[in-house]
Amino acid sequence: MKNLLLILFLIPGLCLSQENKPPPATLTGAQVNAANNPLARNNSVGFQNYYSPSLYGAPGCSFNSFMIRPVVVTPHMIFRATIPVNTLPSVTEGSDPVSGLSDISMFVAFLLTKPTSSIDFGIGPQLSFPTASRPMLGTEKWQAGLAAVIVKLGETYLLGSLLTWQMSYAGTKNRSETSQLDFQPFYVFQIGKGFTLKGTAIWNFDLVNGTYTIPFGLGVGKVILINHTVISIGLEPQYTVFHYGVGQPEFQLFAGLGIQFPQKK
Numbered sequence: 353m354k355n356l357l358l359i360l361f362l363i364p365g366l367c368l369s370q371e372n373k374p375p376p377a378t379l380t381g382a383q384v385n386a387a388n389n390p391l392a393r394n395n396s397v398g399f400q401n402y403y404s405p406s407l408y409g410a411p412g413c414s415f416n417s418f419m420i421r422p423v424v425v426t427p428h429m430i431f432r433a434t435i436p437v438n439t440l441p442s443v444t445e446g447s448d449p450v451s452g453l454s455d456i457s458m459f460v461a462f463l464l465t466k467p468t469s470s471i472d473f474g475i476g477p478q479l480s481f482p483t484a485s486r487p488m489l490g491t492e493k494w495q496a497g498l499a500a501v502i503v504k505l506g507e508t509y510l511l512g513s514l515l516t517w518q519m520s521y522a523g524t525k526n527r528s529e530t531s532q533l534d535f536q537p538f539y540v541f542q543i544g545k546g547f548t549l550k551g552t553a554i555w556n557f558d559l560v561n562g563t564y565t566i567p568f569g570l571g572v573g574k575v576i577l578i579n580h581t582v583i584s585i586g587l588e589p590q591y592t593v594f595h596y597g598v599g600q601p602e603f604q605l606f607a608g609l610g611i612q613f614p615q616k617k
Contacts (some may be wrong), residue, residue: 379577387575387584388540391472396423398610409598413441433458452485459499472503478516493523508542531559548573553590563597582612
C-alpha cells in the first residue's frame with residue numbers, strides 16, 4: 353500500500369512540474385502511443401502497483417503487488433523483466449501480512465514487424481525464476497513458456513493484447529506443479545493534451561487448479577514530455593467480472609509510472 357501511495361503522490365507532482373516548466377518539444381500522438389505500447393522501440397522502466405482491498409472467500413484480507421519492469425530494446429528483440437514485491441495475507445489467523453520479493457519473470461519478444469508498421473507483433477520465450485524471499489511469496493519452481501504481443505496503432509488510439517503462458521519444469525518437489533496463462537487485452541484512446549482513457553486489466557488462469565479471474569478496467573492516463581524523455585502516468589480501477597476460486601480480487605486499483613528514454617542518435 354505504501355508503494356501505491358508513493359506513485360499516487362508522484363502523479364500530481366509530475367503534472368504540476370510540467371505545467372510550471374513547458375517542455376522543450378511538442379508531444380505528438382505517436383509518442384503518446386509509444387508510451388503505452390509494450391513493443392515500442394525505446395528502452396524504458398516502469399513502476400506499477402496493484403492494490404486489492406478485498407478478496408473473494410477471504411474476509412478482511414487484502415493484497416498488494418508492486419512491480420519494477422525494465423525494458424531493453426535491440427533492433428530485433430525486446431527484453432522485459434518483472435520484479436515483483438508482494439504483500440500477502442498471513443495463513444495464520446491474527447498474524448501480520450507477509451511482504452517480500454516474489455518470483456522474477458521475463459520475456460523476450462522477437463519483433464516480426466517493421467517499426468513503421470501500423471501493426472506490431474512479437475513472440476518469444478517466457479521465463480520465471482524461484483527468487484521469492486519467503487516460500488509463500490513464490491512457487492519455488494523454475495518455469496518456462498511463451499509470450500506473444502500484438503498491437504494495432506491508429507493515429508489517436510492503440511489496441512492490442514499480451515498473452516503469456518508458463519509451466520514448471522524443475523524446483524522444490526513438495527510444491528505443486530504450475531501452469532499459468534495470463535491474457536491482457538489493452539485499449540488506449542487519446543483525448544487530447546497527452547490525456548488518455550485506457551484499460552489494461554490482466555485475466556489470470558491457473559490451469560492446474562482451475563481457478564481464474566477476469567477483470568475489466570477503465571482509467572485515465574497522462575503522457576508528458578520532459579527533455580525528450582516520455583513519462584506516462586495512470587490510475588485505473590479494475591473490477592472483477594468473472595472469477596472462480598478463493599483469494600481472487602474483487603476489485604483492484606492499478607497505478608503506474610513509466611519512463612521511456614530517447615533513442616540515441
